[in-house]
Amino acid sequence: MSEFDLIRTHFARLGQQRPDVLLGVGDDCALLRVPAGQDLAVSIDTLVAGVHFLTDCDPESLGHKALAVGLSDLAAMGAEPAWATLALTLPPGLPGSQPGWLAGFCRGLGALARQYGVALVGGDTTSGPLSVSIQVHGLVPSGQAVRRSGAAPGDLVCVSGTLGDAGLALRQVLAGEPVAEGLRLRLDRPEPRVALGLALRGIASAMIDCSDGLAADLGHILEASGVGAEIHLGSLPQSKAVAAVGDWSLPLTAGDDYELCFTLPPDRRPVLSRLATAGGVALAVIGQIEQEPGLRCRLPDGTELPLTRTGYDHFAG
Ligand code: ADP
Ligand code: MG
Numbered sequence: 001m002s003e004f005d006l007i008r009t010h011f012a013r014l015g016q017q018r019p020d021v022l023l024g025v026g027d028d029c030a031l032l033r034v035p036a037g038q039d040l041a042v043s044i045d046t047l048v049a050g051v052h053f054l055t056d057c058d059p060e061s062l063g064h065k066a067l068a069v070g071l072s073d074l075a076a077m078g079a080e081p082a083w084a085t086l087a088l089t090l091p092p093g094l095p096g097s098q099p100g101w102l103a104g105f106c107r108g109l110g111a112l113a114r115q116y117g118v119a120l121v122g123g124d125t126t127s128g129p130l131s132v133s134i135q136v137h138g139l140v141p142s143g144q145a146v147r148r149s150g151a152a153p154g155d156l157v158c159v160s161g162t163l164g165d166a167g168l169a170l171r172q173v174l175a176g177e178p179v180a181e182g183l184r185l186r187l188d189r190p191e192p193r194v195a196l197g198l199a200l201r202g203i204a205s206a207m208i209d210c211s212d213g214l215a216a217d218l219g220h221i222l223e224a225s226g227v228g229a230e231i232h233l234g235s236l237p238q239s240k241a242v243a244a245v246g247d248w249s250l251p252l253t254a255g256d257d258y259e260l261c262f263t264l265p266p267d268r269r270p271v272l273s274r275l276a277t278a279g280g281v282a283l284a285v286i287g288q289i290e291q292e293p294g295l296r297c298r299l300p301d302g303t304e305l306p307l308t309r310t311g312y313d314h315f316a317g
Contacts, residue, residue: 001095003125010106011086014120015113021083021121030121032083034139041079041138041145045069049130054173059101061188062132063108068190069211070136071116072258075197076209078146079138081116086123087133094130116194144201146262151206151225155263155289158272160193160281163214164242167254183241190258196279197260203271204262213253215307218261219295225263231287234300248305252297263289 022031169187
């Protein structure tokens with residue numbers, strides 16, 4: 001199969017068909033119509049075999065996750081997903097030796113794309129070590145995107161869902177231990193919190209998605225906003241499996257959870273239950289923003305947990 005056969009067979013009509021795609025896969029560029037009064041939100045993520053996923057991972061899960069991490073970024077800005085492009089680098093022998101691989105990858109990618117109304121409008125296909133880059137494009141009413149920089153002293157710090165599940169699943173996979181199905185899904189098929197992100201527009205003062213670990217990601221909000229925070233570790237939402245391990249590094253620094261962390265002016269606390277319903281996910285208040293810079297993690301006994309490592313950093317020694 002040639003490069004062009006691959007493109008025609010697998011990528012030509014993937015995801016949702018949308019009327020705002022004036023021209024999709026097949027020309028030098030895609031042509032997309034951004035409605036008047038909307039800002040375009042753009043983000044790209046790369047997943048590299050051996051770094052972000054195991055080389056022998058299930059291709060359908062990889063297709064899902066590669067798009068999910070981008071949709072999670074859109075959610076964290078309060079943007080509605082619209083379009084995606086895909087740069088795929090495949091080992092030269094792969095299409096021949098594993099004929100089902102690309103079909104599986106596209107099944108995972110396509111299903112999630114349709115779920116969120118996303119059209120795949122273009123990309124690039126090359127050969128080399130396996131890697132997947134997806135750029136996502138979303139729409140947000142002009143000026144209404146939720147940034148990292150809006151947190152103010154007194155705001156509540158909130159997170160969605162549970163933290164540490166993906167980290168625990170990865171730990172078990174790497175140790176060769178059996179992984180419970182639900183935990184495995186949290187690692188392989190993260191569910192981007194798109195509905196919650198949209199519901200938080202105009203309500204959250206700052207927002208980020210938890211990809212590198214709560215401590216690191218909340219740290220980005222604190223830095224961008226010029227504030228600090230205290231969080232109560234006993235309030236961190238954890239699944240039974242993670243709580244049973246009793247290791248704070250799982251919910252705090254393991255990452256790959258793709259939950260949303262946001263700050264909320266305290267007078268908006270009463271809307272939390274409505275937001276949880278709109279977002280289809282539980283919400284927890286885990287602390288508050290303070291004037292003094294830095295992140296302080298309070299243990300259930302009232303003492304402070306010293307943080308040595310906040311999250312995943314590709315370039316940390
Ligand atoms: P060019 O050489 O002009 O950059 P390509 O030959 O790389 O174009 O791609 C041909 C068409 O196929 C383009 O419209 C491109 O966006 C699309 N395309 C290539 N690879 C992919 C892919 N992996 N997913 C989606 N579309 C793709
Ligand atoms: Mg060209």
